Amino acid sequence: MDYRQHLMIKPGTKAKLADIDPGFHGHHESHEKAMPELAAALDEISGLQELLYAEKKHALLIVLQGIDAAGKDGVCWHVIRAMNPQGTRVTGFKQPSAEERAHDFLWRIHKQVPGRGGVGVFNRSHYEDVLVVRVHDLAPKSVWERRYDAINAFEKGLTHAGVTVLKFFLYISKEEQLERFKRRLDDPARRWKISEADYAERERWDDYVAAYEAMLSNCSTDHAPWYVLPSNHKWFRNLAASQIILETMKDMHLKAPEPTVDIDEIRKKYHQAEKEG
Ligand code: AMP
Ligand code: MG
Numbered sequence: 001m002d003y004r005q006h007l008m009i010k011p012g013t014k015a016k017l018a019d020i021d022p023g024f025h026g027h028h029e030s031h032e033k034a035m036p037e038l039a040a041a042l043d044e045i046s047g048l049q050e051l052l053y054a055e056k057k058h059a060l061l062i063v064l065q066g067i068d069a070a071g072k073d074g075v076c077w078h079v080i081r082a083m084n085p086q087g088t089r090v091t092g093f094k095q096p097s098a099e100e101r102a103h104d105f106l107w108r109i110h111k112q113v114p115g116r117g118g119v120g121v122f123n124r125s126h127y128e129d130v131l132v133v134r135v136h137d138l139a140p141k142s143v144w145e146r147r148y149d150a151i152n153a154f155e156k157g158l159t160h161a162g163v164t165v166l167k168f169f170l171y172i173s174k175e176e177q178l179e180r181f182k183r184r185l186d187d188p189a190r191r192w193k194i195s196e197a198d199y200a201e202r203e204r205w206d207d208y209v210a211a212y213e214a215m216l217s218n219c220s221t222d223h224a225p226w227y228v229l230p231s232n233h234k235w236f237r238n239l240a241a242s243q244i245i246l247e248t249m250k251d252m253h254l255k256a257p258e259p260t261v262d263i264d265e266i267r268k269k270y271h272q273a274e275k276e277g
Contacts, residue, residue: 001026001027001037001243002243002247003227003240003243003244004227004244004247004248006026007227007228007229007230007240007244008225008226008227009220009225009226009227009228011220011221011222011225013217013220014213014217015213015216015217015220015226015228016213017209017212017228020171020228020230021230022171022172022173022176022230022231022232023173023230023232023233024230024236025230025233025236026236026240028239031233031235034235034236034239035235037239038235038238038239038242041239041242041243041245041246042081042082042242044246045082045242045245045246045249046082046084048246048249048250048252048254049082049087049088049249050084051254051255051256052087052117052119052249052252052254053084053086053117053118054117054256054257055117055254055255055256055257056116056117056257057116057117057162057254058116058117058162058163058164058252058254059113059114059115059116059117059118059119059120059162059163060114060118060119060120060166060248060249060252061113061114061119061120061121061122061158061163061164061165061166062079062119062120062121062122062166062167062245063125063127063167063168064076064121064122064123064124064125064168064170065124065125065127065128065131065167065168065169065170065212065215066168066169066171066172066231067170067172067177067201067205067208068177068181068198068201068202069177069181069184069198070170070171070172070177070231071231071234071237072123072124072170073123074234074237074238075168075170075238075241076090076121076123078238078241078242079121079241079242079245080121082242087118087119088118088119088120088121089112089114089118089119089120089121090120090121090123091112091120091121091122091123092123092124093108093109093122093123093124093125093126094124096108105129105147105150106126106150106151106154109122109125109126109154110154113163116162126147126151126154127151127215127219129147130144130147130148130151130211130214130215131208131211131212131215134211134214135204135207135208135211148215148218148219151219152218152219152224155219155221155223155224156221156223156224159224164248164252165224166224166227166244166245166248167219167220167224167225167226167227168226168227168229168241169212169216169226169227169228169229170237171229171230171231172231173232174202174205176232177202178202181198181199181202216228227240227244229241
C-alpha cells in the first residue's frame with residue numbers, strides 16, 4: 001500500500017486542515033489487523049537502511065512536526081527501532097540557545113543533517129521558526145515571512161547533495177489532544193511529559209492551525225513534499241509513516257557496494273589453504 005499520493009500536500013496547492021480527517025485509517029480496520037503489514041514494512045526498512053549505510057550514496061532526513069501530544073516522540077521511537085543505531089540519529093530541537101540565536105535560524109539545523117549513508121530524524125526542526133515564532137511573535141512578520149523561501153532553498157540544496165527530505169505533519173484533533181493530556185496526568189509513568197505550558201499552547205490552537213497551513217502550503221515542494229499523517233490512531237500514524245518511508249527508500253534503488261577486493265583471489269588464498277592445512 002502506497003499512501004504517498006493520498007497523504008501528500010500537492011505542491012502549489014493551499015492546505016486546509018479542516019478538509020483532512022485526523023481519524024482516517026485507510027482500508028485498515030484495526031490495529032490488530034494492521035499489525036502484520038506494519039511488521040513487514042519495518043522489516044523491509046531494516047534491510048534497506050543497511051544498504052543505505054553500506055552504499056554511502058544517499059542520506060535520508062525525516063522531519064517531524066505536530067502539536068503537543070501529536071506523537072512526535074512515538075514516531076521517532078517506532079521508526080528508529082527498525083534501524084541499526086549505527087548510521088541513525090535523532091535530534092530534538094528546543095528553544096535555541098544564546099549562541100544559536102546569534103546565528104541565522106538554519107545554522108543549528110544544518111549541522112545535524114545526516115551525511116551520505118546516514119538516516120536522521122528531526123523531532124521538531126527549522127519549521128519551528130515559522131510556527132512557534134509566528135504564533136508567539138518571537139520575531140517580526142517581516143523576518144519569519146522570508147523564511148519559507150529560505151527553507152525551500154535550503155531543502156533543495158540538500159536534495160542536490162543526495163539527501164532525501166521526508167516531512168511528516170502529525171495531525172490530531174483538538175479533542176484527541178485533550179484526551180491524551182488527561183491520560184498523561186493519570187499515568188504516573190508519563191506525568192513528567194505534561195506541563196501547564198501545554199494547556200497554554202492549546203489556547204492558541206487556531207493560530208497554530210493557521211501557521212501549519214501556511215507551512216504546508218508554502219513548503220510542500222516537488223523536491224521535499226509535506227505529508228499529513230492522520231494521527232488520532234497511533235497505529236495508523238505509525239503504519240502510514242513506515243509505508244511512506246519504505247516506498248521512499250525503495251525509490252532510492254539502493255545497492256550493496258561492489259567489493260573492492262578480488263573475492264575469488266581471497267577465497268583461493270585463505271580458504272583453500274585452510275582446507276588443505
Ligand atoms: P518539547 O519538544 O516538548 O521538548 O519542547 C520543545 C520546545 O522548544 C517547544 O515548546 C518548541 O516550540 C520550542 N522550540 C523549538 N524550536 C524553537 C525555536 N526555533 N524558537 C522558539 N522555540 C522553539
Ligand atoms: Mg512539549
